[in-house]
Amino acid sequence: MGSSKRYRAYYSKLMDARIEEFVMREELIMLTAAELDLESNQPVDFQDPRRVYAWIRYPSKAVRVQVHALACTRTAVKIHFFEPLIMIQREGWVWRGAVTPAKD
Numbered sequence: 498m499g500s501s502k503r504y505r506a507y508y509s510k511l512m513d514a515r516i517e518e519f520v521m522r523e524e525l526i527m528l529t530a531a532e533l534d535l536e537s538n539q540p541v542d543f544q545d546p547r548r549v550y551a552w553i554r555y556p557s558k559a560v561r562v563q564v565h566a567l568a569c570t571r572t573a574v575k576i577h578f579f580e581p582l583i584m585i586q587r588e589g590w591v592w593r594g595a596v597t598p599a600k601d
Contacts, residue, residue, distance in 0.1 A: 505566060523555040525580065527589030528573055540568040540575065551576050552595040 546565035551574070554562055567568035573590045580587050 523557060525589070526554040526556065526585060528591060533570065533590055534572055535570070538570045538572065540570050542568045546577065548599040549574075549576075550597050550599055551578075551591050553578070553591065566596065569593065 543566060546567055549564060549566045550561055551564045551566075551579040551585060553564075553576075562578055564576040566574050567577055567588070570593075572593055574593055574596045575588070575590050576596070577586070577588045579585065
């Protein structure tokens with residue numbers, strides 16, 4: 498049984514676009530150790546991850562995504578999520594003001 502050249506070309510272009518998107522993507526910006534100051538601002542782990550919305554930052558934009566909150570300090574929340582466009586697992590800290598509860 499043969500294969501369709503038309504479909505092969507379509508899926509080849511689609512795969513090339515996904516690869517370019519992955520390679521050219523901007524790097525995610527999370528809080529630094531200096532911003533967190535975990536020595537004087539001890540984190541409290543949540544017993545169960547909490548479903549929340551958080552703003553995550555890239556150099557040229559911010560995106561609001563649904564994430565799981567794992568821990569918090571007075572000023573920041575530790576989140577875990579799949580990066581929206583490329584579905585890679587990420588974990589990091591964002592400012593507490595960037596997080597809002599998810600409405601069930």
